[in-house]
Amino acid sequence: MSRSAIYPGSFDPITYGHIDLIKRASHAFDEIIVAVAEKTNKNTLFSTKERLEMVKEVAGNIPNVRIESFSGLVIDYARKKNIRVLIRGLRMISDFEYELQMALTNRRLDDTIETVFLMPSEGFSFLSSKLIKEVASLDADISSFVPDSIADKLRKKLGIKK
Numbered sequence: 001m002s003r004s005a006i007y008p009g010s011f012d013p014i015t016y017g018h019i020d021l022i023k024r025a026s027h028a029f030d031e032i033i034v035a036v037a038e039k040t041n042k043n044t045l046f047s048t049k050e051r052l053e054m055v056k057e058v059a060g061n062i063p064n065v066r067i068e069s070f071s072g073l074v075i076d077y078a079r080k081k082n083i084r085v086l087i088r089g090l091r092m093i094s095d096f097e098y099e100l101q102m103a104l105t106n107r108r109l110d111d112t113i114e115t116v117f118l119m120p121s122e123g124f125s126f127l128s129s130k131l132i133k134e135v136a137s138l139d140a141d142i143s144s145f146v147p148d149s150i151a152d153k154l155r156k157k158l159g160i161k162k
Helices: 016-028 048-059 074-081 093-109 129-137 148-158
Strands: 004-009 031-037 065-070 085-089 114-118
Touching: 004 016, 004 074, 016 031, 016 048, 016 085, 016 114, 031 048, 031 074, 048 065, 048 148, 074 093, 085 093, 093 114, 129 148
Parallel strands: 004 031, 004 085, 031 065, 085 114
Antiparallel strands: none
């Protein structure tokens, strides 16, 4: 039986922390679908198409990783794909309460789908897309947070000259 998992997120933009989790998950599962949420409760800076392209650009070369977008509930997407594992990242203890609530809600919606929590490497445990967008908007160096191509796209989207 193939062991597959879905790593859902907004990836607005994708960070080294996300990439680290994708790589970690790719070692633990036969296939990972990185699922870019089309609609989120967040105000995304990048369109779904742009976020999908950025994820493909930096993680598309990992052999057992597929990158797609989805709409609606991730549980419904997982059912459609016949995948029974969701990957979620836990950076700091502050993430735990929200992620646990989401995992328990998902379990109530479908108790055959499990959530597996992964922690990023210590060097990435503080990264968040929201923080990176804020730092970038103040024209700070974000090269240690995101790949150069993503930093360029972020600066362009924010109207910051290099």
